[in-house]
Amino acid sequence: MDAQFLDLLAQKYDTEEKVVTEIINLEAISNLPKGTEHFVSDLHGEFQAFQHVLRNGSGTVKEKIKDLFREVWTDNEINDFAALVYYPEEKIQLVKGDLCNKQALNRWYRQTIEQMLKLISYASSKYTRSKLRKALPEQFVYIVEELLYKTDPTNNKDPYYEEIYRQIISLGQADKLIIGLAYTTQRLVVDHLHVVGDIYDRGPDPDKIMDTLINYHSVDIQWGNHDVLWIGAYAGSQVCLANIIRICARYDNLDIIEDVYGINLRPLLNLAEKYYDDNPAFRPKLQAGHNVSAQEILQITKIHQAIAMIQFKLEIPIIKRRPYFHMSERLLLERIDYDNNEIRIGGKTYPLENTCFRTVNPQQPEQLLEEEQQVMEKLLFSVQHSEKLARHMNFLMKKGSLYLKYNGNLLIHGCIPLDEEGNMEAMQIEDKTYSGRQLLDVFEYYLRYAFAHPEETDDLATDMVWYIWTGECSSLFGKREMTTFERYFILDKETHRERKNPYYHLRENEEICRKILMEFDMNPDHGHIINGHTPVKEIRGENPVKANGKMVVIDGGFSKAYQSTTGIAGYTLLYNSFGMQLVAHKKFNSKEDVLCNGTDVLSVKRLVDKELERKLVRETNVGEKLLQKISNLKNLLEYRYMK
Numbered sequence: 102m103d104a105q106f107l108d109l110l111a112q113k114y115d116t117e118e119k120v121v122t123e124i125i126n127l128e129a130i131s132n133l134p135k136g137t138e139h140f141v142s143d144l145h146g147e148f149q150a151f152q153h154v155l156r157n158g159s160g161t162v163k164e165k166i167k168d169l170f171r172e173v174w175t176d177n178e179i180n181d182f183a184a185l186v187y188y189p190e191e192k193i194q195l196v197k198g199d200l201c202n203k204q205a206l207n208r209w210y211r212q213t214i215e216q217m218l219k220l221i222s223y224a225s226s227k228y229t230r231s232k233l234r235k236a237l238p239e240q241f242v243y244i245v246e247e248l249l250y251k252t253d254p255t256n257n258k259d260p261y262y263e264e265i266y267r268q269i270i271s272l273g274q275a276d277k278l279i280i281g282l283a284y285t286t287q288r289l290v291v292d293h294l295h296v297v298g299d300i301y302d303r304g305p306d307p308d309k310i311m312d313t314l315i316n317y318h319s320v321d322i323q324w325g326n327h328d329v330l331w332i333g334a335y336a337g338s339q340v341c342l343a344n345i346i347r348i349c350a351r352y353d354n355l356d357i358i359e360d361v362y363g364i365n366l367r368p369l370l371n372l373a374e375k376y377y378d379d380n381p382a383f384r385p386k387l388q389a390g391h392n393v394s395a396q397e398i399l400q401i402t403k404i405h406q407a408i409a410m411i412q413f414k415l416e417i418p419i420i421k422r423r424p425y426f427h428m429s430e431r432l433l434l435e436r437i438d439y440d441n442n443e444i445r446i447g448g449k450t451y452p453l454e455n456t457c458f459r460t461v462n463p464q465q466p467e468q469l470l471e472e473e474q475q476v477m478e479k480l481l482f483s484v485q486h487s488e489k490l491a492r493h494m495n496f497l498m499k500k501g502s503l504y505l506k507y508n509g510n511l512l513i514h515g516c517i518p519l520d521e522e523g524n525m526e527a528m529q530i531e532d533k534t535y536s537g538r539q540l541l542d543v544f545e546y547y548l549r550y551a552f553a554h555p556e557e558t559d560d561l562a563t564d565m566v567w568y569i570w571t572g573e574c575s576s577l578f579g580k581r582e583m584t585t586f587e588r589y590f591i592l593d594k595e596t597h598r599e600r601k602n603p604y605y606h607l608r609e610n611e612e613i614c615r616k617i618l619m620e621f622d623m624n625p626d627h628g629h630i631i632n633g634h635t636p637v638k639e640i641r642g643e644n645p646v647k648a649n650g651k652m653v654v655i656d657g658g659f660s661k662a663y664q665s666t667t668g669i670a671g672y673t674l675l676y677n678s679f680g681m682q683l684v685a686h687k688k689f690n691s692k693e694d695v696l697c698n699g700t701d702v703l704s705v706k707r708l709v710d711k712e713l714e715r716k717l718v719r720e721t722n723v724g725e726k727l728l729q730k731i732s733n734l735k736n737l738l739e740y741r742y743m744k
């Protein structure tokens with residue numbers, strides 16, 4: 102081993118005892134059971150449902166409460182306590198309203214703190230004391246540790262412990278402590294969170310999801326196609342930007358652009374008012390319970406058309422300057438017969454409905470009006486100068502990647518592009534051809550390059566980000582074409598169909614999944630592929646666990662807009678030391694419902710895989726690093742101290 106490296110290490114571990122202590126510590130940790138991984142995907146701005154799943158650890162919190170108190174509590178008592186762990190601030194207020202006097206409240210405090218401590222002690226049983234300490238409410242660490250680790254068989258210290266409880270209550274600290282302990286429990290039941298893509302679009306609060314993730318103790322993200330669209334906009338792609346605004350208009354979510362990220366939509370509105378009118382194909386899909394006036398609906402409808410037309414125009418030059426994108430079929434504005442209001446697609450002529458082509462020059466359909474150009478420049482400027490968006494996008498880049506190998510599993514939002522025979526599908530980019538893992542690595546390279554160079558807006562890297570959103574070989578889109586134009590302007594539904602990459606039927610086949618795992622240098626006997634992106638239609642009998650358990654698809658429809666097709670409200674996956682379990686969630690109504698009626702309709706769990714032996718930290722990604730460190734320290738011990 103490099104003597105220089107060992108000398109450096111010796112600066113930190115400058116006595117034999119320090120080296121030995123650390124080795125013992127790391128060896129011990131690597132023999133603990135592995136922590137619980139929690140997988141979610143396709144959150145699509147549904148912050149309320151997402152935070153509920155985080156707070157209840159996909160049912161893990163309630164399971165632990167049941168393990169401890171099943172014999173002595175009724176179902177109602179279990180639900181009440183669970184609600185307290187999920188939403189402590191609100192539940193305490195409700196309890197206070199219910200209890201008639203101070204004495205009763207104090208009794209409740211005393212009892213609740215003790216029960217919370219029991220739960221924490223149980224939930225942290227596979228962690229080190231030091232890890233638990235980091236999860237405890239900071240201001241109460243000392244007293245909580247006193248109460249947690251009381252080991253006095255003689256009961257000599259009973260009055261001491263009693264006094265601690267009494268003081269907490271009489272000094273008015275009980276609320277704060279209970280709240281802190283509730284959050285500790287939430288944190289302990291999940292060691293690490295994976296977000297398998299699509300945080301953004303359709304739902305109202307992607308920004309709140311981002312803030313939650315930023316504050317989460319341990320998380321990684323696999324970008325979804327919608328996340329990439331936002332990254333693209335921030336990285337300087339006007340066409341990605343037009344898309345995100347179009348989707349926000351379509352789902353009545355322009356507040357996200359305007360109020361949350363502070364991007365001024367006034368110039369776009371002025372343009373929209375000038376050139377567009379009401380149009381049934383562009384009316385927004387309204388959120389349930391969202392009150393929107395007729396005038397606002399009209400405004401959004403106009404903006405929706407204005408930005409959609411800009412998007413269609415902006416696509417043309419990119420398709421032309423990148424022939425290897427193979428998207429000439431999508432030069433639709435050039436194929437319109439503007440006199441007869443019809444279009445030829447796939448050898449057939451279709452009438453166009455609900456058209457809004459006033460700003461299109463039939464001779465040069467890609468040409469933006471000067472006003473359109475100015476609007477896009479201003480929008481891009483504000484997007485790139487939104488401080489909050491910068492924070493969120495930087496976090497997406499820091500914690501995100503196109504795919505992730507983690508503890509033997511391959512996590513990817515969309516797909517690995519395949520041909521019908523199950524071979525890795527190849528894509529030519531400039532004068533080189535890539536496929537499989539290499540292709541994904543190239544996509545990620547361009548995406549990171551585009552992000553690092555926001556001032557370059559028409560270069561290959563920026564165009565490539567848009568390709569990842571919509572191109573036929575994209576690992577995130579996974580379809581042959583995106584039929585946005587047809588969905589707005591052609592009635593015949595046959596034209597709306599988006600043909601999926603063969604991956605989506607081949608992934609049912611175990612051999613194919615094994616082949617993909619091997620492509621990524623992973624062990625096909627132990628690994629799984631974890632996918633999001635395509636809603637599993639449970640309602641029609643589709644099974645989210647495919648290919649003899651090698652493939653798990655966890656998009657179950659957090660997105661309200663998709664719940665009627667899936668029949669459930671989202672899947673999550675748990676992977677603890679005993680194995681993998683898929684959880685199907687029932688529709689999340691509201692926090693109030695959980696608080697008042699205890700309706701935390703417990704999700705149905707299905708076993709995906711059971712470990713033959715309990716999995717230990719040493720067999721995980723983190724464990725690998727620990728073992729490396731142990732080996733370095735052992736070398737140091739020999740080199741420096743064992744003469």
Ligand SMILES: O=P(O)(O)OC[C@H]1O[C@](O)(COP(=O)(O)O)[C@@H](O)[C@@H]1O
Nearest residue numbers: 299326327580583584585599634635
């Ligand atoms: O249902 P909407 O909002 O019109 O969106 C449909 C579009 O969304 C996509 O399904 C992509 O979004 P997803 O990643 O959520 O599937 C496109 O393929 C399709 O054209």
Ligand SMILES: [Mn+2]
Nearest residue numbers: 299325326634
């Ligand atoms: Mn997706």
